Amino acid sequence: MFEKRLSIFTGHFGSGKTEVAVNYALKMSAAGNKTAIVDFDIVNPYFRTADAKETLEKQGIWVITPMYANTNVDVPALPPEIYSLFQKKEYKAVLDVGGDDLGARAVARFREEIQQDDYEMFFVVNVKRPMTDTLEKIEEMIYSIESSAGMKVTKLVNNTNLLQYTSFEDIVEGQEKIFEISNKLGVPMGFTTCMGIDCHTLKEKVGNEVLTLDKLIKLPWDRE
Amino acid sequence: MGEKLLMKGNEVIAEAALRAGCKHYFGYPITPQTEIAHYMAKKMPEVDGVFVQAESEVAAINMVYGAAAAGARVLTSSSSPGISLKQEGISYIAGAELPCVIVNIVRCGPGLGGILPAQCDYFQAVKGGGHGDYKMVVLAPSSVQELYELTVDAFNIADKYRIVTMIMGDGILGQMMEAVEFRNQEEIIPADKSWATTGTEMKRDNNMVTSIYINPEMLEKHNQKLQAKYKQIEENETRVEVYNCENPDIIITAFGTVARIVKNVIKTAEKEGIKIGLIRPISLWPFPTQEFEKYAEVPKAFLSVELNAGQMVEDVKLAVNGKRPVHFYGRMGGMIPSQQEILDKVKEILK
Numbered sequence: 001m002f003e004k005r006l007s008i009f010t011g012h013f014g015s016g017k018t019e020v021a022v023n024y025a026l027k028m029s030a031a032g033n034k035t036a037i038v039d040f041d042i043v044n045p046y047f048r049t050a051d052a053k054e055t056l057e058k059q060g061i062w063v064i065t066p067m068y069a070n071t072n073v074d075v076p077a078l079p080p081e082i083y084s085l086f087q088k089k090e091y092k093a094v095l096d097v098g099g100d101d102l103g104a105r106a107v108a109r110f111r112e113e114i115q116q117d118d119y120e121m122f123f124v125v126n127v128k129r130p131m132t133d134t135l136e137k138i139e140e141m142i143y144s145i146e147s148s149a150g151m152k153v154t155k156l157v158n159n160t161n162l163l164q165y166t167s168f169e170d171i172v173e174g175q176e177k178i179f180e181i182s183n184k185l186g187v188p189m190g191f192t193t194c195m196g197i198d199c200h201t202l203k204e205k206v207g208n209e210v211l212t213l214d215k216l217i218k219l220p221w222d223r224e
Numbered sequence: 225m226g227e228k229l230l231m232k233g234n235e236v237i238a239e240a241a242l243r244a245g246c247k248h249y250f251g252y253p254i255t256p257q258t259e260i261a262h263y264m265a266k267k268m269p270e271v272d273g274v275f276v277q278a279e280s281e282v283a284a285i286n287m288v289y290g291a292a293a294a295g296a297r298v299l300t301s302s303s304s305p306g307i308s309l310k311q312e313g314i315s316y317i318a319g320a321e322l323p324c325v326i327v328n329i330v331r332c333g334p335g336l337g338g339i340l341p342a343q344c345d346y347f348q349a350v351k352g353g354g355h356g357d358y359k360m361v362v363l364a365p366s367s368v369q370e371l372y373e374l375t376v377d378a379f380n381i382a383d384k385y386r387i388v389t390m391i392m393g394d395g396i397l398g399q400m401m402e403a404v405e406f407r408n409q410e411e412i413i414p415a416d417k418s419w420a421t422t423g424t425e426m427k428r429d430n431n432m433v434t435s436i437y438i439n440p441e442m443l444e445k446h447n448q449k450l451q452a453k454y455k456q457i458e459e460n461e462t463r464v465e466v467y468n469c470e471n472p473d474i475i476i477t478a479f480g481t482v483a484r485i486v487k488n489v490i491k492t493a494e495k496e497g498i499k500i501g502l503i504r505p506i507s508l509w510p511f512p513t514q515e516f517e518k519y520a521e522v523p524k525a526f527l528s529v530e531l532n533a534g535q536m537v538e539d540v541k542l543a544v545n546g547k548r549p550v551h552f553y554g555r556m557g558g559m560i561p562s563q564q565e566i567l568d569k570v571k572e573i574l575k
Binding site for chain 1: 228229230231232235239255256259266275332337338340341395396399401402403442481484486487495557558560562563564
């Protein structure tokens with residue numbers, strides 16, 4: 001799962017990119033990789049990678065966040081540290097990109113650097129989101145993000161969930177839809193996420209890799 | 225109920241409005257509520273509706289006036305500084321007795337303040353905001369599901385009483401994702417709109433929608449009519465959740481998302497032998513005064529927890545009417561009280 005040097009996570013806003021990216025970085029680091037994570041989100045004002053900064057840094061992960069993330073201003077400025085990411089090749093980096101075509105525009109700025117590097121561009125899908133609940137809508141979302149980023153999606157991620165109400169059947173339903181897109185567009189499945197259900201059984205059922213998620217971006221009432 | 229979907233609070237407001245038959249949206253973007261406008265921009269053409277990104281909040285609220293005067297179900301949304309800009313228009317709409325729904329996804333102030341969540345527009349919403357003796361119905365949901373249901377209700381209430389109905393949530397509620405289950409069909413209560421300025425077709429007299437009354441006797445009469453209407457709304461539209469209030473040591477009062485933090489505090493406190501009740505006003509105006517009167521002598525004290533410097537606490541004090549002490553705990557500037565902070569405050573009061 002962690003082969004490429006750069007793992008870019010794109011998708012519709014609210015598809016769960018940040019939760020997936022943060023968990024992916026933690027697992028990649030735990031597997032012995034020198035890991036960095038970049039919050040590339042210039043769209044979303046709340047609930048971002050910076051929320052999990054402490055957890056990530058505790059595990060020795062280099063966290064790069066926009067200068068004003070989680071402050072009281074809405075300035076979509078990317079930090080200069082991002083440039084060093086393309087030089088420090090000893091790191092494997094996770095790029096958490098903002099939602100939709102608008103968010104993907106931020107990575108377009110680094111298209112040249114990324115394309116000269118070894119990268120994977122994941123597209124995260126939750127079919128329980130109303131703007132990505134049909135094949136047509138998912139396809140449209142992929143195209144708009146690709147044209148905005150100026151890069152092609154290379155792997156699909158099934159992150160179908162209803163948070164605490166997610167059932168095994170929901171994830172399988174998502175898998176079937178995303179598999180159909182995968183066949184149609186010739187973009188292979190990357191992995192399926194799993195939270196709060198039996199992940200071993202899920203792995204057998206879906207037949208691709210499964211990333212077990214821990215809830216890291218928390219709501220105020222879930223904090224102590 | 226239909227299928228469960230995972231949606232952001234702001235998206236749900238827009239979807240609920242569409243389901244309630246709203247085909248007119250006028251707004252101007254501001255964090256943390258811009259997703260409402262995004263959603264409307266995408267969906268309105270599909271339902272043959274109207275989406276206008278106005279040149280300012282002032283323009284948007286006056287477009288609301290126009291659409292409402294023509295009898296349409298109409299929505300505008302903004303966040304604190306934008307709602308301040310709309311105040312003149314809101315007063316005019318209230319004066320002209322036009323029905324409309326306004327969403328305020330509150331961020332912290334004063335001034336430009338910041339983009340993080342707050343409840344610091346309570347006074348503005350329930351005590352006036354604009355000029356003159358007017359009221360708005362103000363509904364404060366605490367979950368994405370409730371945001372959906374109350375937005376639909378808001379349109380029915382607005383039409384029924386010809387009143388501005390505000391949905392007031394904080395930035396957390398607008399930005400958070402939660403599962404939501406939509407009904408297959410919404411109950412759209414038909415309202416008499418024979419007053420609307422839709423053209424006479426030479427078959428009736430002109431309809432007049434205005435807030436100006438040149439004759440003082442007429443204006444006083446108009447004001448008295450408004451006051452009578454507000455009284456009727458107080459009697460019919462008060463909404464409140466009373467939770468765990470059988471013999472509590474203390475009753476906490478909180479609205480919106482803060483009430484959810486309090487519910488978890490209640491669980492923790494119970495393990496330590498402290499019984500906390502919760503009164504959650506769902507309608508901030510009309511304020512659920514009767515519930516407070518009913519429970520006024522039940523606990524040792526009341527505690528109002530808010531994301532502001534203490535605004536609702538004044539209404540709680542008026543309702544409790546000196547029968548028990550009413551304390552306050554609040555955070556500002558986008559800071560959120562932790563469960564521990566609230567529990568510590570409870571212990572300090574009960575000591």
